[in-house]
Amino acid sequence: MESARPRLLLVEDDRALTALLADLLTEEGYAVDVAGDGHRGLHLALTRDYQVLVVDRGLPALDGLELVARLRGRGMTCPVLLLTARGAVQDRVAGLDAGAEDYLVKPFEVTELLARLRALRRRHPESAGWLPVGHRRLDVANRRVCDGGAEIPLSAREFAVLHALAGRPT
Incomplete structure (x- = not known):
């Protein structure tokens, strides 16, 4: 992937x-x-x-x-x-x-x-195209979230929110 x-x-x-x-x-x-x-x-x-x-x-x-x-x-x-x-x-x-x-x-x-x-x-x-989100990974280039080998479906809005949050961890 x-x-x-x-x-x-x-x-x-x-x-x-x-x-x-x-x-x-x-x-x-x-x-x-x-x-x-x-x-x-x-x-x-x-x-x-x-x-x-x-x-x-x-x-x-x-x-x-x-x-x-x-x-x-x-x-x-x-x-x-x-x-x-x-x-x-x-x-x-x-x-x-x-x-x-x-x-x-x-x-x-x-x-x-x-x-x-x-x-x-x-x-x-x-810039690597992937952002860590807990134990999952956000594939920025392909707009998807992966948990191990499984893809988690997200709407465009859900992806945008998760991307914004993942790019600014506290």
Whole structure:
């Protein structure tokens, strides 16, 4: 029932790095979509569902900071990791203030990138497509509740209420 591969959007203009990261992330179990510039990244992020975005800051057509700011302006809450060569404190602050949840400076260790992606997904369980509801799980993407292997039928209104409550546990 559960989607086996979390979807990740990689927005990076360096083709060699993109190929390396796409292969690595695919091996780690992600379904990876790639965009080579900010406009394509914006289009994909707004038209598809992703559990996490990895965005380069220095992109052609639309800078990574502007991309993240536009996504946040349109209500997108998917976690974003900015991956960039700009490592000065003011650059990191600008990236986080633009709406990114994390910021990793190039060159980086692959193990750290993977750990940061796992941490983002833990901190944002709703982005995984499933939310825990007691011992049950709410499948956000397919609008259903599962108890073990059994699906519990809900009306659209019941699902909306449960989703709102599950996203804000006390």
